[in-house]
Amino acid sequence: MNPFIVALILFIIFIALANIEASLFSLTLALITYFLYRLILYILKEQYFNSEAFLNNRSQLSDAVKEYNELAKYVSSFDINNLQSKNLERYDYKDLAIYENTSLYNMNRDRNQKIFASNFYQTSLSVVRRASEEPLKYLCKYFDLKPNNENLELVEELGEVISKYTNAKQNLDDRFLKIQSSFNPPNFIIKHYYKEFLEKIAIKIPRIRFQYPTYIFEYVSAGGNSSQRTTIILDEITIDYLIRYIDRCIKDRKNASRQRALMTKKLRDFIKERDNYTCQNCFASTAEQSLLLLEVDHIIPVSKGGLSTEENLQTLCWKCNRSKSDKIIS
Numbered sequence: 001m002n003p004f005i006v007a008l009i010l011f012i013i014f015i016a017l018a019n020i021e022a023s024l025f026s027l028t029l030a031l032i033t034y035f036l037y038r039l040i041l042y043i044l045k046e047q048y049f050n051s052e053a054f055l056n057n058r059s060q061l062s063d064a065v066k067e068y069n070e071l072a073k074y075v076s077s078f079d080i081n082n083l084q085s086k087n088l089e090r091y092d093y094k095d096l097a098i099y100e101n102t103s104l105y106n107m108n109r110d111r112n113q114k115i116f117a118s119n120f121y122q123t124s125l126s127v128v129r130r131a132s133e134e135p136l137k138y139l140c141k142y143f144d145l146k147p148n149n150e151n152l153e154l155v156e157e158l159g160e161v162i163s164k165y166t167n168a169k170q171n172l173d174d175r176f177l178k179i180q181s182s183f184n185p186p187n188f189i190i191k192h193y194y195k196e197f198l199e200k201i202a203i204k205i206p207r208i209r210f211q212y213p214t215y216i217f218e219y220v221s222a223g224g225n226s227s228q229r230t231t232i233i234l235d236e237i238t239i240d241y242l243i244r245y246i247d248r249c250i251k252d253r254k255n256a257s258r259q260r261a262l263m264t265k266k267l268r269d270f271i272k273e274r275d276n277y278t279c280q281n282c283f284a285s286t287a288e289q290s291l292l293l294l295e296v297d298h299i300i301p302v303s304k305g306g307l308s309t310e311e312n313l314q315t316l317c318w319k320c321n322r323s324k325s326d327k328i329i330s
Helices: 003-018 022-049 052-060 062-076 087-091 125-133 135-142 149-183 187-192 194-200 236-252 265-274 318-324
Strands: 120-122 214-220 227-233 294-298 313-317
Touching: 022 187, 022 194, 052 062, 052 149, 062 149, 062 318, 125 135, 125 214, 125 227, 135 214, 135 227, 135 236, 149 236, 149 294, 187 194, 236 265, 265 294, 265 313, 294 318, 313 318
Parallel strands: 120 214
Antiparallel strands: 214 227, 294 313
């Protein structure tokens, strides 16, 4: 801003203060001080966004920002996933009855209301406590996840989705930090003009819908005064343990021997290492692109009879994997 205009504004402020009553002086002075503070910030902000350093950085990082926004769309495409349970079927006819609390001290308590959800199980106190001691056993037992090959494939499929989301979200966060550190904006920009900063560099922060599947056992006393809860969150670590647990239960029952490996994080990491962290389609590698997002793909998709064997698994970058989908590419 022109120094002459700033001097004129200050002169007008001085005249106003000279003619103001003493009782309003402190309030007026505070408002003027705040106005000057915001004016100075605005001037500094405009200088920063129009500076040669900022404009050069924006031009040099345009490709990185474009890749970030593409990956952001991919991350936002992940939706909430749950293991489908038939446990809720027992509540199919709940609307045909009327429930009342007819105790002597009939108090309205939110905790004394039944919750009907496929991932929520209201039960006895002993079950809630045992579920905290043996979470995988009780998850399988009360959420209709019997240890068999069909459910094992279901859990492995969910595990692949969770693994893809976890790795993609971490990769997205790493890219964002790298882009922001390259600009290295002043603290006042981050504090007061962060949203405008993101708009200026054309970064589009995704709206994340994905949530790790969560299963809850809850006990509520008859009067609603006491409640206890055990929560199981199926993140990447927990779902790996669940896969191993179901597999062990199947083997203990002496079912037919399995012809494939368990689709766990350990196997996915092994395949990436075997393939030298290189996409087997476009041959991009982490050696050339440190933030390259790699995924493990079934060459013959599971939906078409493919097995999770080392020979049927390959490393692809997220773009190649997404374009391949469930096709068989010779």
